[in-house]
Amino acid sequence: MTTIVAPCRVDPGPWFSTDPTERTYAARQCHACPMLLDCMRQALASDERFGVWGGVDFESRARGCGTDRGYRVHKRQHEEPCSLCQAAHDEAVDTERRRLLAEAHAAGGTTRGYWTHRALEEEACVPCKRACARQSQERRDRARAAASAQPLPIAS
Numbered sequence: 001m002t003t004i005v006a007p008c009r010v011d012p013g014p015w016f017s018t019d020p021t022e023r024t025y026a027a028r029q030c031h032a033c034p035m036l037l038d039c040m041r042q043a044l045a046s047d048e049r050f051g052v053w054g055g056v057d058f059e060s061r062a063r064g065c066g067t068d069r070g071y072r073v074h075k076r077q078h079e080e081p082c083s084l085c086q087a088a089h090d091e092a093v094d095t096e097r098r099r100l101l102a103e104a105h106a107a108g109g110t111t112r113g114y115w116t117h118r119a120l121e122e123e124a125c126v127p128c129k130r131a132c133a134r135q136s137q138e139r140r141d142r143a144r145a146a147a148s149a150q151p152l153p154i155a156s
């Protein structure tokens with residue numbers, strides 16, 4: 001008779017690794033394990049915060065990894081965000097920039113839209129370029145007007 005050994009008993013390293021990529025690997029190995037469900041239930045019951053149990057990465061789960069919130073948890077603890085959180089954060093930033101851009105375009109192009117294009121590493125569209133050029137022109141005009149203006153009467 002052959003006994004099936006839980007994969008985490010052979011080399012528990014990846015199951016308790018600090019590297020989430022290794023834990024993802026470990027979680028995949030769990031799916032071949034006959035104790036999968038019992039293991040997960042027990043870890044849930046004891047509110048496990050470290051390691052992989054029954055195919056679930058409890059550490060990532062406890063931290064909210066893979067979300068923009070998880071990213072902020074890493075930052076608050078002054079650590080390098082894990083790859084899952086970094087990806088989620090990048091996506092959140094990108095989504096926010098796209099939203100700002102849609103707003104700028106609904107307004108017929110804005111200076112903010114111009115800089116948002118640049119942050120997205122793309123060329124600004126014509127309306128946003130115009131808005132930006134217009135604003136710097138106005139700023140120059142105002143500066144010139146202020147330089148040549150007579151002192152204003154003091155408003156009462």
Ligand SMILES: [Zn+2]
Nearest residue numbers: 065070082085
């Ligand atoms: Zn993370």
Ligand SMILES: [Zn+2]
Nearest residue numbers: 113124125128
């Ligand atoms: Zn634009």
